[in-house]
Each structure stands twice: as C-alpha cells, then as structure tokens.
Amino acid sequence: MPSLLEVRELKTYLTTSQGVVKAVDGISFDVREGETVALVGESGCGKTMSALSIMRLIPRPQASIVGGEIRFQGRDLLKLGEEEMRRIRGAEIAMIFQEPMTSLNPVLSIGRQITETVEAHHPLSKEEARSRALELLQLVGISDPAQRLAEYPHQFSGGMRQRVMIAIALSCRPKLILADEPTTALDVTIQAQLLELMRDLSRRFGVALVIITHNLGVVARYADRVNVMYAGKIIESGTATEIYRAPRHPYTMGLLRSVPRLDQPRKSKLEPIEGQPPDLWNLPAGCSFAPRCRFVVEKCAQEAPPLRQVEDSHHSACWVAETLTQ
Amino acid sequence: MAGEADTTIEVLPAVSHIPRWLAVSLRFARQRPLGAAGAAIIIIMALAASLADVIAPFDPLKTDYARMFQPPGANHWFGTDAFGRDVLSRIIYGSRTALLVGFSSSFFSATLGAILGVGSAYFGGRTDLITQRLMDVLLSFPLIVLALAVVAILGSGIMNVILAITIPMIPRCALVVRSTALSLRRTPFVDAARALGFGHARIIFRHMLPNVMAPYLIMLTAFQGQAILLEASLSFLGLGVAEPTAAWGLMLRGAAVEFAERAPWMAIFPGVAISLSVFAFNLLGDSLRDALDPKLRVS
Numbered sequence: 001m002p003s004l005l006e007v008r009e010l011k012t013y014l015t016t017s018q019g020v021v022k023a024v025d026g027i028s029f030d031v032r033e034g035e036t037v038a039l040v041g042e043s044g045c046g047k048t049m050s051a052l053s054i055m056r057l058i059p060r061p062q063a064s065i066v067g068g069e070i071r072f073q074g075r076d077l078l079k080l081g082e083e084e085m086r087r088i089r090g091a092e093i094a095m096i097f098q099e100p101m102t103s104l105n106p107v108l109s110i111g112r113q114i115t116e117t118v119e120a121h122h123p124l125s126k127e128e129a130r131s132r133a134l135e136l137l138q139l140v141g142i143s144d145p146a147q148r149l150a151e152y153p154h155q156f157s158g159g160m161r162q163r164v165m166i167a168i169a170l171s172c173r174p175k176l177i178l179a180d181e182p183t184t185a186l187d188v189t190i191q192a193q194l195l196e197l198m199r200d201l202s203r204r205f206g207v208a209l210v211i212i213t214h215n216l217g218v219v220a221r222y223a224d225r226v227n228v229m230y231a232g233k234i235i236e237s238g239t240a241t242e243i244y245r246a247p248r249h250p251y252t253m254g255l256l257r258s259v260p261r262l263d264q265p266r267k268s269k270l271e272p273i274e275g276q277p278p279d280l281w282n283l284p285a286g287c288s289f290a291p292r293c294r295f296v297v298e299k300c301a302q303e304a305p306p307l308r309q310v311e312d313s314h315h316s317a318c319w320v321a322e323t324l325t326q
Numbered sequence: 327m328a329g330e331a332d333t334t335i336e337v338l339p340a341v342s343h344i345p346r347w348l349a350v351s352l353r354f355a356r357q358r359p360l361g362a363a364g365a366a367i368i369i370i371m372a373l374a375a376s377l378a379d380v381i382a383p384f385d386p387l388k389t390d391y392a393r394m395f396q397p398p399g400a401n402h403w404f405g406t407d408a409f410g411r412d413v414l415s416r417i418i419y420g421s422r423t424a425l426l427v428g429f430s431s432s433f434f435s436a437t438l439g440a441i442l443g444v445g446s447a448y449f450g451g452r453t454d455l456i457t458q459r460l461m462d463v464l465l466s467f468p469l470i471v472l473a474l475a476v477v478a479i480l481g482s483g484i485m486n487v488i489l490a491i492t493i494p495m496i497p498r499c500a501l502v503v504r505s506t507a508l509s510l511r512r513t514p515f516v517d518a519a520r521a522l523g524f525g526h527a528r529i530i531f532r533h534m535l536p537n538v539m540a541p542y543l544i545m546l547t548a549f550q551g552q553a554i555l556l557e558a559s560l561s562f563l564g565l566g567v568a569e570p571t572a573a574w575g576l577m578l579r580g581a582a583v584e585f586a587e588r589a590p591w592m593a594i595f596p597g598v599a600i601s602l603s604v605f606a607f608n609l610l611g612d613s614l615r616d617a618l619d620p621k622l623r624v625s
Binding site for chain 1: 451513514515517518519520521522523524525528532533536537539
C-alpha cells in the first residue's frame with residue numbers, strides 16, 4: 001500500500017527563556033492510506049508538537065521546524081506556501097483536538113460551524129451545505145439532527161461535542177485525520193463509543209487516522225501500527241501486535257507494566273517507571289531514557305541508540321533490544 | 327386522547343406567545359430599573375427626534391423678532407431665544423443632531439475599534455505591538471483636544487464632527503475589545519478554525535467578532551453619551567454644527583451666555599437636555615455592562 005504521509009527526520013524546536021527545547025527531535029514515520037497509526041507517549045514527549053508540525057500550525061514565533069520533510073501525497077508540506085497549506089488544512093488533513101468543551105465556537109450554532117467548513121473549501125449553496133451538515137450529524141450518531149443543527153455548543157454534552165468535531169473533521173472528506181488525544185477529556189464509556197465511531201468511519205471512507213494518545217489501551221484496540229515517543233524521539237515502532245507481544249524497548253515495557261491487565265492476577269502490583277520524566281532542557285548525552293532504565297549498559301550514557309530493525313517491521317532504539325525479556 | 331392532544335397544541339403557542347426580545351427586555355427592566363429608566367429616556371428622545379415634524383409646536387428656524395426673550399409660558403413652554411425662536415422646538419429638533427452624531431460616531435468608532443482590537447489580538451506579535459502603540463498615541467490626547475485637532479484640520483460641518491468624534495474614540499474600544507479577544511485567541515476553537523483551513527479574515531470576522539459582542543454593545547452605548555457631550559462641546563466652542571441648525575451645544579453659546587441672567591431658560595433647557603441624554607446613555611451602558619458581562623468592569 002502506498003504511503004499517504006511520510007515524515008522524515010522532522011525536527012521542531014522550541015525557543016524558551018531557559019534555552020532551546022528539541023520538542024520533536026528527528027522523528028520519521030509513515031501513514032499508509034486508510035490505516036490507523038498511534039503516536040504514544042507521556043505528556044511533553046512531543047506528540048502534539050509533531051501533529052501541529054504536520055498541520056504547520058506550531059505556535060510562532062517560539063516554535064520552528066528546523067529540519068526534515070513531511071511528504072503528503074508526494075508533496076513536501078514544509079515547502080508549500082501559506083495559502084496552499086491553508087487549502088490542505090480541513091480539506092485534505094483534518095485535526096480533532098483534545099478539548100471538546102472549548103474546540104467549538106460558543107456563539108455559533110452547530111449547523112453553522114459544520115457548513116462553515118464545507119463552504120470554506122467547496123462552492124456549495126446554502127441548502128447543499130445544510131443537507132451535508134444534516135447527513136454528517138446523522139453519520140456521527142447524533143439523534144434528531146435537524147433540530148440539533150440549530151442548537152449551540154453549550155446544549156451538547158462533551159461526548160456529543162466530540163461527535164460534532166468528528167463530523168466537522170469529516171465534512172470535506174479528508175484523506176487523513178490527526179486526532180490529538182480525542183477522548184482524554186471524556187468518560188471511559190464515551191471514550192470507547194467514540195473510538196469505535198472513529199474506526200468505523202475511517203474504514204468506511206478510507207480515511208487514515210493518526211491517534212495521539214498516552215493510553216495504551218486505546219492503542220491496542222484501535223491502532224494498526226504504533227510509534228512510541230520519548231523525549232522528542234520515536235524509540236520504538238511496529239505493529240500493535242508486535243509491540244504488545246514483545247516490546248523491545250525498556251520504556252515501552254515499563255509503560256505496559258504500569259497498566260492493569262485482565263490476564264494478570266488481581267493482586268499483582270503495577271510497576272511504575274522509576275525516576276522523573278526527562279528534563280527537556282538538559283537531556284543526557286546518550287540515551288534519554290538511560291537514567292530511568294533498568295537495563296542500562298555503559299554504551300547508553302555515551303551514545304544515543306539509533307532506531308533499528310529488530311524484527312520484520314519492528315524497530316527499537318535500544319542498544320540491548322535483542323536481549324530484553326519481560 | 328385526541329382531545330387532549332388538541333389542547334396541548336393550543337396551549338403551547340399561547341405560552342410562548344410573548345416574543346423573546348420582549349421577555350428579555352422585561353426581565354432586564356425588572357432586574358435593572360435604573361438601566362430601564364435610561365432606556366426609557368433614550369426611547370423618548372428617539373421618538374422626539376423621529377417625530378419632530380409632528381410634535382414640535384413651532385418651526386425651529388423661524389425667527390420672530392416680536393417675540394424675543396419670551397419667558398416660558400402657555401404659548402412657548404420653554405420660552406424663546408434671542409431671535410424669537412421657540413426653545414422647545416429647537417430642543418426637539420436638536421435631539422436629531424445629537425442622536426445622529428451620537429449614534430453614527432459611536433457606531434463607527436466601536437465597530438472600527440472592535441475590528442482593530444480583534445485583529446490585533448489575533449495576529450499578535452509585531453502587528454499587535456504596532457497597533458497598540460498607535461492606539462496609545464491616540465489615547466494620550468484628551469478626547470476633546472483630539473476632536474478639536476481633527477475639526478481644525480477638516481473644518482466644521484456635521485460629517486466632520488462625526489469623524490472628529492469617531493477618531494479619538496476608536497482606541498478606547500480597541501483596547502477593551504483586544505483584552506477580551508486576547509483570552510479568546512487562546513481558546514482551542516481558534517486553533518481548530520485554523521486547522522480547518524479558514525483564512526484570517528474568516529476567523530476574525532465570522533468566528534471571533536461574534537464572541538466580543540458583549541463588550542462591543544457596552545462600548546456602543548457608553549460611547550453614545552460621550553459622543554453627544556463631545557458634539558455639544560464642539561458646537562459650544564463654535565467648531566461643531568453651524569447655525570442655524572438646531573443643536574443643543576449651539577443653543578448654549580452666544581446670546582444664551584450674554585443674557586444668562588435675563589433669560590436663563592435659553593441655557594437651562596438645552597443644558598438639561600444634554601445632561602439628561604448623557605445620563606440616560608450612561609445608565610443604560612452601565613446596566614448593560616452588568617447584565618451582559620460581569621467580568622468586564624473597566625475602572
């Protein structure tokens with residue numbers, strides 16, 4: 001299957017008063033047409049900054065993309081003009097944000113917000129846009145859509161609002177949707193419903209999905225392939241099965257052990273990852289995870305391990321990847 | 327069952343028969359009687375202005391040298407001035423000038439100010455810095471001095487007076503709207519709008535401006551009073567509306583000052599009209615501010 005999105009050696013740096021933070025430090029990953037790819041990692045590891053870099057919506061002037069390529073359908077997004085990029089946003093790459101409570105405009109009706117998006121990219125009449133909005137609301141499972149079109153965001157619950165966000169994201173039939181923690185702010189039951197919905201819709205319309213999350217449960221169920229990020233780098237990547245069956249990086253192993261599992265005895269303790277999240281201003285010289293790692297060897301402190309193949313499509317950035325066992 | 331259903335259908339429209347705007351205004355009047363009093367005075371003023379031709383007892387421009395300096399009486403309720411013109415009629419016609427200048431200058435200044443404020447907050451960075459420093463320069467002059475300067479450059483006349491009042495009031499609105507828009511800029515829906523590929527103009531005009539309607543409306547009302555006062559001041563100084571047009575500020579100058587002791591009604595009634603209208607707009611503006619946006623209390 002051809003790659004829809006190819007990110008190569010993307011580097012996005014943030015300039016702060018305390019110095020430069022390498023928020024995204026040379027990550028590379030692919031998204032094929034119609035597949036679901038997860039970007040996993042803890043807060044501050046650069047997941048969101050990666051997504052914003054793809055959209056070219058990083059906060060300026062603090063952040064800047066200092067290197068790399070983002071090829072979308074063969075075109076390097078980093079070389080496009082602002083106007084060309086604007087036409088891609090929403091129409092070909094859509095984004096769903098973390099906070100459904102504030103991602104909708106409080107003073108515009110739901111119908112208006114959906115038709116706005118359609119009208120911004122396609123020359124449609126009022127009626128066509130309205131019927132499009134109606135159809136989209138139905139698609140995301142909002143009952144009584146005709147009436148709800150005239151309602152305002154405050155009349156919707158969080159889950160409903162996120163459904164509306166999905167409807168808006170789908171409104172121009174994009175090829176790719178970037179979902180930044182789409183369900184983090186919601187109840188667990190609603191999370192599952194929404195993820196099911198996103199999976200169904202992405203399959204139905206052949207939309208590729210990049211889910212950014214810190215929730216490994218989400219990843220296991222819904223992602224085809226997984227990229228684990230730590231301190232601005234991808235430290236492990238592979239299919240969801242590979243990563244779950246046999247993680248090849250101590251950080252991924254730690255993440256998996258810190259989540260309760262049904263197949264473990266109930267009394268068994270969860271093991272947290274020791275130490276502090278990395279200090280992004282003062283990363284260690286070698287592997288960023290070395291100070292917290294149980295398997296650390298001498299080489300780790302001297303040289304950062306590159307991402308290298310350990311199995312078919314399974315890559316890990318660890319010097320001792322082959323010898324790691326649960 | 328069918329009968330019951332019928333009654334429900336009949337009852338429902340009857341309940342919601344009061345139009346929404348009326349219900350809202352009634353609630354506003356109950357909760358804020360002072361604001362409602364202000365609104366009532368404004369409505370009376372607006373009626374007087376629009377129906378001036380019908381209700382004014384005399385032609386405001388017609389001079390009658392046989393009836394100069396007549397004290398208030400049965401015929402001329404508010405007396406006559408140095409040219410024998412009816413003061414009441416001139417006040418009624420003067421409300422036209424006051425409202426025209428007040429409304430248009432506050433509308434233009436609040437609207438332009440709101441666009442500048444939102445644009446400045448949206449773009450941020452250097453655009454924001456330059457716009458704000460420009461606004462600061464304008465703000466550093468007292469309102470009346472800047473208005474005087476504009477009239478001095480452009481000359482008097484009603485259009486120039488409107489412009490002279492609009493320009494110094496723009497930065498006042500821009501400042502208030504910008505502060506609201508700054509917090510708006512950080513809400514995710516603006517980023518979401520960017521991510522949907524909306525252009526800058528679409529985001530500013532269709533997504534951000536509707537969100538600053540509360541401060542905008544407050545500014546609009548608060549500016550009316552100031553604009554009326556400013557117009558009266560300019561006219562009083564002889565830089566505003568020119569004779570023989572009826573304008574309140576104009577009625578206070580010339581003969582009204584000269585004969586203040588002999589014919590005080592010439593100055594008292596237009597003075598009361600000015601104070602009352604400014605007072606009314608300020609009352610309404612304050613109440614609107616409290617009703618629309620409790621957070622927005624400009625000291």
